[in-house]
Amino acid sequence: MTSPLTPGIAAGRLDPETLAQNFADLHAPYDGHEAAVAADRCYFCHDAPCITACPTDIDIPLFIRQISTGQPQAAARTILEQNILGGMCARVCPTETLCEEACVRETAEGKPVEIGRLQRYATDTMMAANSHPFTRAAPTGKRVAVVGAGPAGLSCAHRLAMLGHDVALFDAKPKPGGLNEYGIASYKSTEDFAAREAAWLMQIGGITLHTGRTLGQDITLGELQSDFDAVFLGLGLGAVNALTCEGNDRDGVTDAVTFIADLRQASDLSTLPIGRDVVVIGGGMTAVDAAVQAKLLGAENVTISYRRKQAQMPASRYEQDLATSKGVRILANTMPVAIDATGLTLEYTTSDGGTLKGTGETLHLKADQVFRAIGQTFAGFDGPELERGKIKVTGPGRTSIPGVWAGGDCTAGEDLTVVAVADGRDAAMDIHATLSGS
Template sequence: MTMKETGDIAAGRLDAGQLACQFADIAPLLDPGAAAIAASRCHYCYDAPCVQACPTQIDIPSFIRKIGNGNLKGAALDILSANPLGGMCARVCPTEILCEGACVRNHQDGKPVTIGALQRHATDWAMARGEALFKRAADSGRHVAVVGAGPAGLACAHRLALAGHRVTLFDAHEKGGGLNEFGIAAYKTVDDFARREVEWLLSVGGIELRTGVVMGRDVSLAELRQQHDAVFLAIGLAGVKALGVEGETLEGVLDAVDFIARLRQSTDLSTLPVGRRVVVIGGGNTAVDAAVQSKKLGAQSVTMAYRRGVQAMSATWAEREFAQTQGVSLVLNARPVRVLGDGKRVTGVEFEWTREDADGRIAGTGECFVIEADMVLKAIGQTLVAAGIDREILGLDGARIAVDGECRTSLADVWAGGDCAATGLDLTVQSVQDGKLAAASIDRMFARTAACAA
């Protein structure tokens, strides 16, 4: 086994066969028989609570009934009409707190209908066959700029294209997909699915994807407004919050987002360095993904530390349990106060135990402890990078873009959605819904303008 050592951070801790097993699909596709059995458990509820729990309002009873009847094309149409990224959402949605969490079967036998797996069954079937489920309307003569080819931007572009509007989709990366391509654990989306889903979505026509275009460097919002009839901003949160403690710049202290992106884009995981003792700081899905993947790459010990209690973690109970089954240790009520090192490389992290008061504020107890580490991954949140964007559309705190219920900003021709906007849950499915809402609002604006002109 070839080792490429940098201190205790090394590549090649596991061989190719071991890595293939570690990063295999954690939720393999249902076969037709299993799908039929799973579909038969649905009660096809009227005013179904699972639909109400889905941010994109997929008609879940309808698509499950169609799966049960063998009509996979109809099921896929139900799903993708409401959520054009339904394939990815079937893989990454926290169904345990959304549709499946609301399933009435939880109150009967404690086992919800496996909605996510059934959704993937139908959407994968349609994509594998290249089914042409949608037809673009005649060209409207309108041209919209969509900045950010992640879930919100892709959903918005798809809806606008279907309505006949031309869309230019800009993204700072070398390929589209956003977090679906760069920010989700590799074991959740195998076989280059994110790229294939983008290709399927763009195949509707009317959408031009321009990659490597950075807001503030290559283009500004003012320029986009001059050149297009409307603009939708779906730029995500490109900045990473700093720990703000001594030793943060030591070698071996990395941003978890960058670590995950490098892993997702690697063509040979055996060349990806990982520590022997890894500490991940944070309590969200990014922290879980970084921690689990560190373990899967061959780290001997991985500890995920969070400054509050388990109920405050943004990672769901299912994500937490999965991390622990993969060998990740969870340390709660611990905040970092100093990163320790030998003058060059990280050797550990000093934490202080915390407590919460009645108002939910945390305070240090004065009692500290050290977790040894040769790699530290920071996953305490991301921030908006507002370069090239008019400051007047930001919220009062400047942390997100301020929008209304239709994702409109204070500028009449600018909309925003996804993680960069203050719209709700920071989830892929919520970003898709933001893109849908913005596209519908933009289309209505064009219709009003055309009516006035007539």
């Protein structure tokens, strides 16, 4: 048996002060004056393209006008009426390819209104006041099970509770939040924000959280259908794609999702082991988050290997530039073919009529740690009909099983937090309409 790929992996590469600086808030929040100045740049368009570009249809010109007139809590309500997780979305949404890309200022000047930072200012102001802008309707007597306490599940649960239904919220993890709690880079969500936002959301009342409950093991879909009037599935993506190259099962080769989750839950970053030479396989947001955080933990050389052209990377150009600004190297048109005791061998690729293939030319990268970030898949269970490996839904999240809805990453569509929030909200409204007979 060959030697493992782990001798260079060690904890404590950087002192606690440096780590604290490295993992500080990526974007410092606005103060009141900065927010007012940023809000004054908005044209308050009548037919605002930024609204159309927002998956949750927030009235962006309205909330920015409310900020400009000194009403940040009113602005927060405008945001939260459409997106109850507006605080987290302000931190993690790729606004540069959504609302800010559509901003008229971006088109005219190449410098959009900073909508995301303004949204954060408004929602943070409300949370700091420990104020919850919504109240529950009169109890309906209906009970709904929501499986998965990620963005889709939390959004669905809140809207159902606000409409007067009693919600049992189940999650396999010990904490609610899903991707927000376990899958986002630490520098994007500091000071335990995901947990604080989930706790704030549940101030609406009527939501009972059950953690450590896994569908298919601790509870079954049949039991939920029997015990509740409706079921919503916001399960996310539980399975991680594996590398198929030789040596992919060596020590020191792991998935980026686990690395990010471990980092997010660590109370002391200096205890986290990291290699000197790290390679991340993949080109999406998870790959960038893993690569940047490896660098911030003290890795000397970090490389992202992506099999297609850099312009085709799923991660936004902003995220790519962030990675390179932190010292991460991006190697496009390369794919792994073998991992050994010294690192990994990559083969250069080319596209022939849209089909990716190897060129036969290779290079060897020194590596003592390799992270897989080549996508996640729906783990699946004996339940609703699937389509292309995910739960098939029609309209506002209706599955093939009557009385069962689904949304978020476990269904088809973009794997974005803001899209999951919209899915949960819209499914909740359809569940409410169904249960009320309207």
